[in-house]
Amino acid sequence: MPPAIETTDLVKEYGDLRALQELSLTVEEGEFFGLLGPNGAGKTTFINTLVGLVRKTAGEAAVFGYDVETEYQQARDAIGLAPQEFNVDRFFPIREVLIHKAGYHGIPEAEAADRADEVLKRVGIYDKRNERFDWLSGGMKRRLLLARALVTDPDLLILDEPTAGVDVQLRHDLWELVTELNEEGTTVLLTTHYIEEAERLCDRVGIMNEGRKVTVATPEELKTRGTDTISVRLETPLSSSATADLETGLGAYARELSSNGNRLEVRVDDGGSTAPQLLSDLETAGYEIADLEISRTSLEEIFVDLTRSEDRTVTRSSASSGEDGSATSSTRGEDERERGRSRDEADRNTEREREGVA
Amino acid sequence: MLSVGFRSLFRREVLRFIRRPKNTFMPPAITNVLYFAVFGIILGGRIDEPVAGIGYILFLVPGLVVLGTISNAFENASFSIFHGRWNEYIHETLTSPLSYAEMVIAYVGASAVRGLIVGVIIAVIGRIFVPITVEHGLFLVATMIVIATLFSGLGIIGGLVARDFDDLTVMNQFILRPLVFFGAVFYSLTMLDPVWQYVSLFNPMVYMVDSVRYGLLGHSDLLEIAPAAYAEIAPLLSLAVLTALTAIVLTIDVYLFKIGYGLTD
Structure with a gap:
């Protein structure tokens, strides 16, 4: 077939x-x-x-x-x-x-x-x-x-x-x-x-x-093509030098690493499979872990990444804030639909005006 | 055997104008009552000499029938196509499995039917004002069908090339109507100077009006003014040429649908 x-x-x-x-x-x-x-x-x-x-x-x-x-x-x-x-x-x-x-x-x-x-x-x-x-x-x-x-x-x-x-x-x-x-x-x-x-x-x-x-x-x-974020809360705050050391130590799988007080955020390809390794590496480095959370990439974020081009201004944060889809796309879509509605209305008015033409 | 698809589109097109008589049949009926009353009775009553040997009001009937028929055939086809394009509902047809020829024939056929109905209405109105005896019935029917089809086919082209409603008005009011008015509707070619008779021969409407007049009243101006070689066959020649022209126009219509002219991006 x-x-x-x-x-x-x-x-x-x-x-x-x-x-x-x-x-x-x-x-x-x-x-x-x-x-x-x-x-x-x-x-x-x-x-x-x-x-x-x-x-x-x-x-x-x-x-x-x-x-x-x-x-x-x-x-x-x-x-x-x-x-x-x-x-x-x-x-x-x-x-x-x-x-x-x-x-x-x-x-x-x-x-x-x-x-x-x-x-x-x-x-x-x-x-x-x-x-x-x-x-x-x-x-x-x-x-x-x-x-x-x-x-x-x-x-x-x-x-x-x-x-x-x-x-x-x-x-x-x-x-x-x-x-x-x-x-x-x-x-x-x-x-x-x-x-x-x-x-x-x-x-x-x-x-x-x-x-x-x-x-x-x-x-x-x-x-699975997106990156996940593993957010770890440590018992003790991280100094900037400690963060730099970790960045080197976790470089094999961490795409990006940031810290804020005792909060450490690590971006990895697959949060589920990488989390145990991260925990183990942090414990080996002498850190005590209070809490861990994995945020998975949404399809929406992947979509925005895949369709992002130089002339677009779409950002993840703006995309995520949209109720129904990528914010920029939705806004543009609304504009177009609005124009469509206006034209539809204009058409109808014209049609009424032109009834005598038929 | 006509396909179900073709019959559906034809039916839709016919229903569109049948259900709107106030817009489709009433205007030509009223206009022609006025034509017969003003030109035929009030002014015609003061014309003592018969025109081409025929009473003036009777002389008017064929021309007005042609005027009404072709105007309505053209207007129906052009409006139906253009309005469908304007509001995009012609997509319902275009995305259907009808062949392009079926689409064209359905649109043209329905428009020709409207033109013919209007022609009959005008003839009936004329009959109220003056007795009419049909002289060459078969020839008359054939000619009416051909010219209604021809102008429906031209209306399709008009509907496809128009960019707004004003274009349709221009085509009907500024091109079609003057050609018909100078097509010997209200006068006989025999009343013109030879130079204007010759010029009139380049107006295609002359042949249509003359053919219908020949079919209805048995009188043809062309038979009287044509060169000797055509004197015997002038009406038949007109019909043959109009038929060939109609075939050409329909072929162009189908071609335009096939390439999507004015219809697709």
């Missing part, structure tokens, strides 16, 4: 800007794959290349073995997309929007109507089935995007930041639903800014930055 997604040296250029740079990525059938990266990393460009909204400049891209350009009909038939933007037909009640979408995928009208009802119930907005999209709340709009992606019963479900700007309850509902779908056999590709989301849901995570693949690994593997 071919992979759900397979790209080889995929390139997308917008004039001088290279949005995707020789991106090679494989997502296996049945996998729950997370795509992480800061704004502008190329995640949405990558997705849009798969569904036909962006034409690649070079390279290969296939969905379940079907080339996305030469065999576009088969490729697109396999995909259900819930995009970031609210790109929903405004002329019809949402139930009809879903019936139309299912129809485009070759599902006869009666069956399409049944499916529309089913997915509306599944995402919890069946009561709103006769409303038009513009009159739904933000959370309901997100639910509808998911329903539209599901109404064609896709083998590959692509979710482009599905929980951006939604409340905690809805986020958990969506997580539960997509987990269920994945367990039923649907391959899921999820892009998100929320590290917790990727860590909680994904079998594997791909990290992108500036159009390139930085790494692909399981969340657990990624965590």
